[in-house]
Amino acid sequence: MKPFTREAAVLAALITGVPAFLGAQVPRVALFGGYTYVRAKHNSGTGFNLNGWEVSLEGKSASWLGWLVDISQQYGSPSGVRENQTAALFGPQVSVTAFPRFTPVAHALVGLVHGTNNVSERLGGTEPCPPACGPAVSTGTTLGTAVGGGLDFQLAGPVWIRAAQVDYLHARLSPDHHNQVRIAAGLVLRLGR
DSSP states (O other): OOOOOHHHHHHHHHHHTGGGGTOTTSOSEEEEEEEEEEEEEBTTSOEEEEEEEEEEEEEESSSSEEEEEEEEEEEEOGGGOEEEEEEEEEEEEEEOOOSSSEEEEEEEEEEEEEEEEEOSBOTTSOSBOOGGGOOSEEEEEEEEEEEEEEEEEEEETTEEEEEEEEEEEEEOOSSBOOEEEEEEEEEEEEEOO
16 A cells, blocks of 8 residues: 655645635535435345434535535334434535525545344334344444435525435445435534635
């Protein structure tokens, strides 16, 4: 593997630091909070739905480039099995700022995904799971990635609405949560011009 070179350090500084002075009228921080829906699959191929929440904080280094910290959690009881998934991801987000009242965004994120699958009880906790269900509780943490984007519309002043955000979320947890579509919508607060 090639060592980190001085040229790479200069390039990183140009990408993240120098453009900061170019976008003086660009909000420096954007805070998003909203609802998420995840369509996931078991290893068997059967799909299931999870609902939850997502929050993210973006710090801008240029009008078109920001660095995003994204935390989300989804949960549910498909087929009576309790599912829970938490993701903490980080990466760049690109914004198209050419339009005054709406902003398309795209991001590529990487981080950790933690999942829990509790099959020891059926929904309501009154009926035990048959022995064929496998281990009572499966839990794990693994590397996860999310690639996607969304569309923000300005409501008033610094308040925007994220009408839709769609991500392809990938995490190799067992026994499920491999390839998922994560859809989110909510409010964005843009501060620090």
